[in-house]
Amino acid sequence: MKYVFLDDHYDQGHFLMSDLENHQDCKVIYKDRLHQNAIINAFCCSHIIRKIKKRLRMPFRERAYHAILHRYCDADTQAIFMTTGWYCDMLIGYIRMKYPHIRLVMLIRDTVKDNTDRNKEFEIGKIKRLFDLVISYDNVHDVPVYGLTYAPVYMSKTDSLDLSSLTCKYDITFIGAAKDRLDLIHRIYQNCMAHGLKAFFYIFRVKKSKKLSHSGIIYSRRYLKRLMFLEKELEANCILEILKGDAHSNTTRFWEAVIYNKKFYTNWKGIVDSPYYHPKYIKVFDNPDDLDYDFIRERIDVDYNYQGELSPLKYIDLFKQLL
Missing domain, CATH: 3.40.50 (Rossmann fold)
Structure with missing residues (x-):
């Protein structure tokens, strides 16, 4: 070989x-x-x-x-x-x-x-x-x-999912480990709920004392299986990315948004330098209290013109x- x-x-x-x-x-x-x-x-x-x-x-x-x-x-x-x-x-x-x-x-x-x-x-x-x-x-x-x-x-690009059968069930989704960003994740979730958004948040490795009570967040000790992970992302109108403190570059979450044509919301400012950046499809936030909820909610056709460059x-x- x-x-x-x-x-x-x-x-x-x-x-x-x-x-x-x-x-x-x-x-x-x-x-x-x-x-x-x-x-x-x-x-x-x-x-x-x-x-x-x-x-x-x-x-x-x-x-x-x-x-x-x-x-x-x-x-x-x-x-x-x-x-x-x-x-x-x-x-x-x-x-x-x-x-x-x-x-x-x-x-x-x-x-x-x-x-x-x-x-x-x-x-x-x-x-x-x-x-x-x-x-x-x-x-x-x-x-x-x-x-x-x-x-x-x-x-x-996966062939394990029937992409044509997936429907949009959520306005926004976040899946990830708590790491050093749990307070920020919680703040964004609460803001999304206050603005009437449908959100799927799945967070793993969270201490019991740190969990929000009576919320719709799914807390787990284990990672979500990769097929289910991707399915939940593709059932959302917008994928949310919250980078941990020492991360500096585009991530697999962003590549998934590009490959499968999903809106993307991130706190990574360098994303504007990506050849896939398009202001209609991608937003950058600095303050979790100033999110553009109309952007998250609005359904539009997204097309990054992906041609297999990330294979x-x-x-x-x-x-x-x-x-």
């Missing part, structure tokens, strides 16, 4: 990478669907690796990696693209030893800071030395600060161009 992609979990990754799954020169391997052997499958989940790697002897590690990669990596393989969830020093060392001809490409879909906080082995200076190409979506901060290569988080097949084009 010419191009091997090591992605995280299928539920999210399939929606991003399905164009590559259908490409004859590509193989996408998901951490939770990588092998029929349950022990090998569990071993290769990054959180398991970090817990038990010191207790495992090298031959077992090598057998586990071999079981995953040998079916798809050979003399014709040009590159392995890896998301940060796969990264660990042992795996990189094995690939470099076993397949020295293969180029390594790191795909950073979150901020460098978030990845550093999650994984003690993730050091951006080391990543740049070990990988032939390091791609980040954050062209405002991480790309210029760390000298990375920019590319958006590419996304396939993950672009990763291959970028690889050929730069390496």
